[in-house]
Amino acid sequence: MKLIAVDLDGTLLTSDSRPSSQGLDAISHAVSKGHTVTLCTGRASFDARHLTGELSIPIIASNGAEVFDREGTLLRETPIDPSAAAEAVRYLLKHDVYFEIFCPEAIYSPSDGEQKLLAEMDILVSANPGVDRDQLWESAKIQFVQFGFRGIDHPLQLLEQGRPVYKLLVYTFNEDKLNEITMHFNDQLQVHTTSSANHIVEIIAKETDKGSALRFLAGHLGVDMSDTVVIGDSYNDISMFEAAGTKIAMGNAVEEIKHLSTMTTRTNNDHGVAYAIRSLLEI
Structure with a gap:
């Protein structure tokens, strides 16, 4: 089993801030194959759920400050003092x-x-x-x-x-x-x-970032970090790229993310998440 963490803005969301339908289908397909997919976003958890509709998957939100399981139960929070x-x-x-x-x-x-x-x-x-x-x-x-x-x-x-x-x-x-x-x-x-x-x-x-939240969720699920995959595009994704086993940069990603990546997929407007899951990961 792999744990696949997918960013939202600039990644699963196209430039009009709507989720790629092909990306949503690919996530559902990966879940049906026994993998765990989590959204890993700077957005609030309720906003992420609203955007992705009926997906029943874990969510890492607010740049890692909140971690939820697939049922929506809060597993960890790291608020500002x-x-x-x-x-x-x-x-x-x-x-x-x-x-x-x-x-x-x-x-x-x-x-x-x-x-x-x-x-x-x-x-x-x-x-x-x-x-x-x-x-x-x-x-x-x-x-x-x-x-x-x-x-x-x-x-x-x-x-x-x-x-x-x-x-x-x-x-x-x-x-x-x-x-x-x-x-x-x-x-x-x-x-x-x-x-x-x-x-x-x-x-x-100080203790909050996407990378530490991903490590926490992987430990909670019993997934080795070598079996984690991240897909992202911007600076707030750097910590999870540094933590994950496989790092996939969007075609529209900033250069710092591309430098850290294992591979690069298509842009967010060209359904890069779907291409990454189905073609690059061969799921």
Whole structure:
């Protein structure tokens, strides 16, 4: 039996943020052959389930902060320390950026976040007339259509209620601000950062990443790490590529992922997950 971990954005999902039908069929086929397939994503678990419909498979979500079995039972969680999460939210409010708070039941974001992104985008486009404004906004709008997304007026009050915080996500068109925020959180003792796309930095607990979550799930299932396979495309997949026995980069993957890969499949828009499972893995 193999344990196959499949990323979502840029991997199983096409550029319109919908799952490849051929990819879903290939996952079901692999499961029918006795293998275990898990989604391994930066998205929230409820968002991942919503996107993939009736698939009954384990899920590693929030960049490894939550691990669920195929029945949806939580096996492990590694939330950000409450005091570190509160400090982080205060910092992000002070820096006046769009951000999201990933909790077990929802993704919360300050209600004025969309206006902040629009203002940043207008500044970027005015300074760079060749930039396609519509294309930029299409990439940003993905944030607002996540399943379980909720706007809130007072994010610090949310943390005062004691909810676990699995991840904080920052989206900004201001590259200087993005770099400053990344450097700030990488200097903290209890958190570190990763990224799944342009304009994004994700803040997670120091002990959290996709690789450690994959090792945990493999141990739970009794699968040797040499029998694990990962399929991904971006920086937040690096830790699972470093951990797995077989590493398959998407055709659209960043160079760092391709450098770590055992093999490369087709792009996400050309059903690369299906090709990887059926042709490269010969399942």
